[in-house]
Amino acid sequence: MSSCHYEHGQEKVPVLLDSAVRLISGFGYLRSRQPLVPVLLRFLLEEAQEEDKVWSLSAPFPLWSLLNAGPKRIWHKFQIFTAMKKILVTGSKGLLGQKLTELILSSNRAQLIATSKGRNRYPAEEGYVYAEMDICDTPRMRDVIQRFSPDVIIHTAAVTNVDICEQDKDLCRIMNVEAVRSLSVICEENDIHLIHLSTDFVFDGELGPYSEDANYSPVSVYGESKAESERILFNSLCRWTIVRTILVYGITTDMSRSNIVLWAKSALEKGEQLNIVADQWRMPTLAEDLAEACLLAAEREALGIYHISGKDMMSVYELVQHVAEFWHLNSSLMKPVSSESLNQTAKRPKRTGFVLDKAIADLGYQPHSFREGLTILDAQIKKRDDRYS
Ligand SMILES: NC(=O)c1ccc[n+]([C@@H]2O[C@H](COP(=O)([O-])OP(=O)(O)OC[C@H]3O[C@@H](n4cnc5c(N)ncnc54)[C@H](OP(=O)(O)O)[C@@H]3O)[C@@H](O)[C@H]2O)c1
DSSP, X not given: OOOOOOOTTOTHHHHHHHHHHHHHHHHHHHHOSSOHHHHHHHHHHHHHHHTTOOOOSSSOOTHHHHHHHOHHHHHHHHHHHHTOEEEEEESTTSHHHHHHHXXXXXXXXXXXXXXXXXXXXXXXXXXXXXXXXXXXXXXXXHHHHHHHOOSEEEEOOSOOOHHHHHHOHHHHHIIIIIHHHHHHHHHHHXXXXXXXXXXXXXXXXXXXXXXXXXXXXXXXXHHHHHHHHHHHHHTOOSOEEXXXXXXXXXXXXXXXXXXXXXXXXXXXXXXXXXXXXXXXXXXXXXXXXXXXXXXXXXXXXXXXXXXXXXXXXXXXXXXXXXXXXXXXXXXXXXXEEOHHHHOOSSOOOSBOOBOOHHHHHHHOOOOOXXXXXXXXXXXXXXXXXXXXX
């Protein structure tokens, strides 16, 4: 919940009201979908905050200002408020999970239930609910989902390391396939819209850029596991959306794994020699763009498959060159190499990339250019460094 403007010496009134709203809303979250009293109270509180009203003893309720505004406007705003969806995110500690949390909390476009395995790592504790939920523990998953009764689940949790999937096929199957099977059943039973994250690795990279109706041709265990998870949804009766994405980059708090942009920046800053593949092409995706696309799909209940990525196609070598140029780092440390020479555990597709027309037309998706993405990332890194200096 966003902060209220208080008059000096009169903090107690709004704090008490705010606490009461939270308490009743909390019961509401737990017991039913949209109970009227907490919804009404939350609406009044939000309205007061939006209008920058000061809650004081002389005007203890924002109702006066609402009545002044006229019943038509109140009704309109109340309709918007009650249309807000309740979204449960799996893997909320990950890169996309944290960006979704950030987006929902800052935009106030949905109610959020963040879930992941173990304790929460997201720095803010206000304005949403966090629940521990291991996607491999189906009874726990069913319990948490039924308790919070979301309208939408955005399923980001997965084993995302391609080489680990190749080495540990059982883990990959349990996390990337079986968990989706369980989730789809729970969503079907409880009439929940399931938004599932998938990948460009369902393709072999011989015919990129790909549109949504291209045929599967995975070349790795990871790619096959995601293709299998998609087939589960095709055969499910739940309302589903598949969001496929490519090479996501961004920064969050306390990250459990890095990404290509942060890795290249850090290695070049340390003066390390880098061998970079020059025969794989991708359309790198800013994590914020992906989060926005997922939220748009939830709000518009856009069903089916959507391709979501950045708009610039480049080789991995060119990508790292852009990183070096942007942060004025020494690009002579980079050596272009072939995929074969790297001898990686899992095979990677050659040229992926997506046709984005469907997402642009249906969702109003507007991706940033790679350079704009680096500028956004740079500002976030500077903000983080300022905080710790
Ligand atoms: N990142 C990419 O380049 C990329 C590209 C294509 C597709 N995708 C897909 O996009 C989705 C999101 O990717 P991402 O980059 O945000 O992934 P991520 O950063 O690895 O996040 C996944 C999160 O899931 C959590 N998790 C691990 N095991 C779990 C379990 N058993 N139960 C619940 N949560 C668990 C992880 O927790 P810990 O942090 O504690 O490990 C992690 O925070 C994934 O489905 C991925 O396959 C990603």
